Structure formats: structure tokens, C-alpha cells
Amino acid sequence: MKRRDIILSLMAAAAAVTLTVPAGAQTLEKFTFRLNWTLYGEHAPFFVARDKGFYKDVGLDVEILEGSGSTTVAQLTANATNPVSYVDAATMMRGINAGMPIKAVGVTLQQSPMSFIYRADNPRPSKIDQIKDSRIAITAGDASLAIFTAFMGKLNMKVSDVKLITVANPAAKEQAVLGGQADALLGYFMDQGPRMQLKSGVKMGWSRLTDMAGITTLSSAIIVNNDWVKDPKNLDQLKRFLAASQRGWEDTRKNVDDAAAIFIKAAPSFNTEIALLEINGTLSITNTKHTQGKPLFWSAKEDWQESQDLLEKYAGLTAQPDLGKYYTNEYLAQPPYTAGKK
Amino acid sequence: MALVSDSGKPDTVTSGATAAAFLRRLTPLAGVAGFLLLWQVFVVAWGVPAYLLPAPSAIGHAFISQLPLLLDHGWTTVYEMLAGYAMAVCIAIPLAIAITSSRRFNQLVMPTMLFFQIIPKVAIAPLFLVWFGVGPTPKILVAFLISFFPIVIDAAVGLRSMSTEMADLARSMGASRWQVFAQFRLPTSLPYLFSGLKVAATLAIAGTVVGEFVGADKGLGYLLLVTNSNMEAALMFATILALTIIGLIFYYLVEMLETFLIPWHVSHRVESGTM
Numbered sequence: 001m002k003r004r005d006i007i008l009s010l011m012a013a014a015a016a017v018t019l020t021v022p023a024g025a026q027t028l029e030k031f032t033f034r035l036n037w038t039l040y041g042e043h044a045p046f047f048v049a050r051d052k053g054f055y056k057d058v059g060l061d062v063e064i065l066e067g068s069g070s071t072t073v074a075q076l077t078a079n080a081t082n083p084v085s086y087v088d089a090a091t092m093m094r095g096i097n098a099g100m101p102i103k104a105v106g107v108t109l110q111q112s113p114m115s116f117i118y119r120a121d122n123p124r125p126s127k128i129d130q131i132k133d134s135r136i137a138i139t140a141g142d143a144s145l146a147i148f149t150a151f152m153g154k155l156n157m158k159v160s161d162v163k164l165i166t167v168a169n170p171a172a173k174e175q176a177v178l179g180g181q182a183d184a185l186l187g188y189f190m191d192q193g194p195r196m197q198l199k200s201g202v203k204m205g206w207s208r209l210t211d212m213a214g215i216t217t218l219s220s221a222i223i224v225n226n227d228w229v230k231d232p233k234n235l236d237q238l239k240r241f242l243a244a245s246q247r248g249w250e251d252t253r254k255n256v257d258d259a260a261a262i263f264i265k266a267a268p269s270f271n272t273e274i275a276l277l278e279i280n281g282t283l284s285i286t287n288t289k290h291t292q293g294k295p296l297f298w299s300a301k302e303d304w305q306e307s308q309d310l311l312e313k314y315a316g317l318t319a320q321p322d323l324g325k326y327y328t329n330e331y332l333a334q335p336p337y338t339a340g341k342k
Numbered sequence: 343m344a345l346v347s348d349s350g351k352p353d354t355v356t357s358g359a360t361a362a363a364f365l366r367r368l369t370p371l372a373g374v375a376g377f378l379l380l381w382q383v384f385v386v387a388w389g390v391p392a393y394l395l396p397a398p399s400a401i402g403h404a405f406i407s408q409l410p411l412l413l414d415h416g417w418t419t420v421y422e423m424l425a426g427y428a429m430a431v432c433i434a435i436p437l438a439i440a441i442t443s444s445r446r447f448n449q450l451v452m453p454t455m456l457f458f459q460i461i462p463k464v465a466i467a468p469l470f471l472v473w474f475g476v477g478p479t480p481k482i483l484v485a486f487l488i489s490f491f492p493i494v495i496d497a498a499v500g501l502r503s504m505s506t507e508m509a510d511l512a513r514s515m516g517a518s519r520w521q522v523f524a525q526f527r528l529p530t531s532l533p534y535l536f537s538g539l540k541v542a543a544t545l546a547i548a549g550t551v552v553g554e555f556v557g558a559d560k561g562l563g564y565l566l567l568v569t570n571s572n573m574e575a576a577l578m579f580a581t582i583l584a585l586t587i588i589g590l591i592f593y594y595l596v597e598m599l600e601t602f603l604i605p606w607h608v609s610h611r612v613e614s615g616t617m
Contacts, residue, residue: 071571078393098573099391135559140567149572165476165559166567172468172557181475181557 028061031237034082035067036143038170040191041270041278042109042220043086044263049248051262057338058240064266068170069141071095074223077102083228084238088143089218090150090307093326097317101226104327106242106297108249109219111285112210114147117192118177118184120203125184128155128212135163137173137182143219144186146315151215153314178202190281198274217307218299219285221327235331243333246296250337253283296337298329396576405580411565412584418561420588422478423550426485430542434490435535438497459491463552471557481553481561488549489542496538500531533607536600543596547589562588 035043046064049055055062067073070087077085078100089104090112096102116125116136125131131152138144145159152159165182167173174196176182185192193206210216222242228234252259260275270278290300304323311317320326378398384390385397392400405412441448463484470480504527512522554563562585569578 069571071573075393094573095393098393098575100393101391138571140555140571142571145568145571163559164568165557166564166571167471167476167557168468168555172471175472176476176557179472179475181471 028056028059029237031055031060031062031241032065032082032084033062033241034065034073034076034085036070036073036086036088036220037068037191038066039263039267040188040195041263041275042188042190042282044259044275044279044282045108045249045252046245047248047262047266048252048259049244051265052248052251052258054244054247054251055241058244060237060240060244062241069139070143071145072141074100074102077223077225080225080228083225083234084241085223086220087223088146089221089326090146090311091143092221092223093307093311094146094315094317096320096325102223103226103229103325104221104223104299105229105238105331106245106329107218107221107299107303107327108297109221109282109285110288110291110299110303112147112216112219113188113190113208113281113285114144114151114186114210114219115189115193115206115208116184116212117187117189117196117204117206119180120205122180122183123205123207126205126207131155131157132161133163134184135165135182137165137167137176137185139168139170139173140166142170142173142186146311147209147215147217148186149316150217150310150314151209151213154213154215154310174199190278194274194277194281195270198271199269215310217310218303221299222297239331239333242297242331243337246333247337249286249296250335252279256280256283295332295334297332299327393573393575396579400576401579401583404574404576405583408577408580412562412580415560415562415565415581416584416588418478419481419547419550419554419563419585422481422553422561423485423546423588423592425478426482426550427489427542427546429482429486430489430493430546431539433486434493434538435497438494438501441494441498442501455491455494458487463488463549467553467556470553476557476559480557481550484553485546485549488552489546492541492545493535493538496541497531497535500534500538501527503534504530529604532604536596536604540593540596540600543593544589547585547592551585 033046035046043064046062050062050064065082067076067085067087070091073082073085074087074092074095076082077087078095086108089107092100092102092104118124118126125134138148149159152161165176167176173185173187174192177185178196178200187193189206189208193204196202197204222245224238229238256276256279259279260272263275263279264270264272267275286296287294288300288303290302291298294300301323304326308317308319308323308326312319382398385395396404437451441451466487467480467484470483474480474483508526508530509522512526517525550561551563551566554561555567558564558567562581565581566578569575569581
């Protein structure tokens, strides 16, 4: 009798435990996402998706890692160290040209934010005739060389016409300009410009390459390793990640103040004013005329063709006969992007 | 009394010996050639993409077609390296003499020197960038710091290596303090000094490149970073080849100087089985 009682009470306890487990408490799948650079406002929507639970809703525990330049990060994706990452599309195209097995699955920024960023008391180069012999700082491995080569080519100049200064890391690039060792750096108008002003108190200025020479390419994109994505389990994770990220970007556009607050929690060195400036700057370049009204991250063949033409003409890119080698839209979710919610 | 004459077979012996010596000299080259061939076959047969590992043929082509560029940047790196190395030699040798002459000076200076040696140069190079900019100065300083310690230590060991018997001999011949130093202690120290100089020669090029990695607008280290950013793997490998050649030439120059200055030393004794 006693043994039967013990077994019955154990069974009752087990039943009680299983019945009281909350419905959504299955284990989340770990997912790593490598960013292109150290944290700045453009990354806020991914943090919105994380902090507002959009990734959790699709069963993913997303770890967002900083990067140190699109070329470097593209190489990490190419060798599958970080099979999903966030890099500049023009840099990715050059990587594919060199044989990297990567592809864009969504383009967040579809116009180029690349700019010369300089101290306001030494605004060089803000005009085309100031470009020659300027000292321009870049971080080896950042996104600038792809579009800068095309930019100089369009102006009938070569990259060697400026004094290119390579420095070891993102912070050193900014220090070089603040300390006067370089005239300007190549960066994004909604990244280094506002941030350097905030951190150093020095007034900064910038000139967008697209304003100076009409040069723009597709910019930031979520890229994947082609072999990694062949595994159906990975593909499923990717689709859920994309849907939740699209939701995060949509939510950011509707609730910019929330996004700024969430971003500052992740990057405490920012303040609300700068975070808002950067997020709004980011949101202004998410689409081209070919992608108005399309789902978020959806990229147009015409824009890829334009980017390829530019890089082929001025930056020595070998044209791919099939643009599908660069991108695919097939893994993206349709609005309202909650389709993957469990 | 005539020794046994080997005039019976003079020419074949000498020509055979020369041929054998020539073939022996070729062996390292054969090793390198075999390695390169294997590399080329591997890249072509497995279709390895260029950005991962370029074929030796592509590297060779990049090296030859971009020779002016490599020479231009190479000259900058060589200049920075030589300046840093020369500074190290000029400061290290007198310092070694001072350390071995005075115990108090040794105790005073040694801890500080050790401290600067232990600090990883990669860690202080960014500071140099902030203090001295992106010109040649920070690279020369890093090359100096990295070459300095081996020379000081080996020179000091060398200067202390004169045996007491030799010191007694010198004094018994009526040598002055200066003569003991210049004609006994210093020559005895030369083999050790050259050991330090050779080690420092291989380190100097590495230090210069580290300095260039941190911030540069010229030089082979700079070129390495730019070619990596532009995904020009063949030219990147060609740059590495150029750096290796520079390092090897510099090392062998120091070794030649050693042979010239201390031909009597055991390290230069030629193995000969006939005596």
C-alpha cells in the first residue's frame, strides 16, 4: 500500500509540474548576429527587436555582436565563423567577386550614407577641388574603399590622389581626425559625425559622397554564408530572424523615442539627442524609388544593377551575369511581419 | 720523399667535387620549389577561391607587375627599420658598457629597461600614434624598442665573458685599463654582441610593420592592410614576400659583417675533413 501511495503522489507531482509550465517557455534557440561596426544608431532597430521580445516571440535568443569593419566581418561570414552578419552591400559585392560564398538576404539601408567627416574648423574636403592630397583616415577592413574607389573614379581621380591613412581600429579613425593627423575620415553621416561631436565636444561637419558626385550604392545588408543556409534548420532560424528584425525596424519607425531609449541601454555612451539624430538619419535612407511600398529589407534588381554598374566602371568589379548571386528576397516576411510568431 | 701522389685522377675528382658542392647548394632551392609546386597544384586542383589562398603563379605575377609599388612602399619600411635599428645599436652598446662597468648603474637602469621590454609593443604603439602622428617617427620608435633589448643583454653578457685568466694575462703584460678593455674585453664580447645584433635584425622588421599597422599612410605594413581591405589577396601575399626578402637580406648583411669582423671565431670555422 505504501509503495503505491508513493508512486501515485510522484505521478501527481509530475502532472502538476507539466501542467503549470507556462505555454511559451520552450528553450530559445541561440542565434548570433555580427554587426558591421561598433554600436551606433543604425543598429537600434535590432536592439528594439531584442528588447521588445520580437526575437523571443519567434523562439530565438539573439546575441548581437559588434564588428570592426565590413570587409573583416564579410570574411568572418565567408568562413562561417559568423554565418549571419551585417555588412555594407558594395563591400559584399567585391567579396563575392573575390570568391566569398556569401549573399544578401535583406538590405536595410538602400542609399549610401558614406561621407567625409571632418572637424568644422577644418572642413576639408567639402568641395571636389579640395579632395586631392587630403589626408583621409580609414580603418583597414571598413566599408569605405569599395564606394570610395568608385567615387574617385567618377571624378576622374584615383584613390592614390589622396593621402590614405590606415589605422588599426574604429576608435583610432576618429582620434586621427580629432587630433589633426587626418583631415577627414570616411564614415557614415549618421554615425561618426554626431557621435564624435558628442564625445569630444568638437563641432563636426560632413559631406556625403552622394551629394558631391552623385555616387550611391546599396549600403547595409544582412548577409549569410551560402553553405550554412542550405541546412533547413538554419534556414528556418534565418527566416524567423528576418521576420522579427523586419518587425523591429517597423516598430522603430513608429516609435523612435522607444528605440532611442532601448539603444541607449545597450550603448550607454550615447545620449537621447544623438541617438535620435542617428536613428532618424538611418530611417531616411532605407528605400529607393524602386522599393517604395515593398516589404522592409526588400531590394530591387534595378538597384543591384546600378550598384554593379558603378563598381564595374570605376572600381574594377567583374560583372556577374546573374544578379541573383548577390541577393535574394525569398526569405523575407510579408507585413505585418508577425507571421513567424509562435 | 714524395708523398703518395693522387695525380692519377686530378680532374675527375675536382670536377666531381665541384658538381657535388653545386648540387648541395641547390638542395634548399629544390625544397622551396617542391613546396611551391605542391601549393600551385593544390590551389588549381581544389579550386580554392582567390581570397582564401592565391596560387603562387598569381602571387608571382602580382609581385612582378606591381614591383614599382612594392619598391616604393618597401623603401619607406626599410628606412624606418634601419633608422630604428641604428638607434638601438648606438644606444644599446654604450649602455651595455656602462652596465657592465658599474654595478650601481646596472641596478639603477636594469629594472626600467626590463619594464620597457615586457610591455607588449602592440599595446604602446597606439599611444605613439596619438603622440607622434602617422609619419615615420612612431614606426622608428617601435623598431628601436623591439631591437634594443636583445642587443643590450647580449652585449652585456659578452662584455662580462672575458675570463679572469685573460684579465690576469693582460695586466701581467702591463696593459692599461683602456687597453684591457679595447684589446681584450671588447673583442671577446663581439661574438655575443653579433648574436644579439642578428636576433634584433629579425625583430626590427616585425616592429616596423607593427608600427605601420597602427597608423600609416606608406610602407609595406600599410600596403598589407590596404590590399586586405581591397580583397587583393595575391598582392597581399606579394607584400608578405617582399617583407620576407627584406628581412632575409638584412639578416645576411649582419652575418656578413660578423664574418668580416670576427673571422677567427668558432662559428665561422669551416668544416674540413682533410686536415
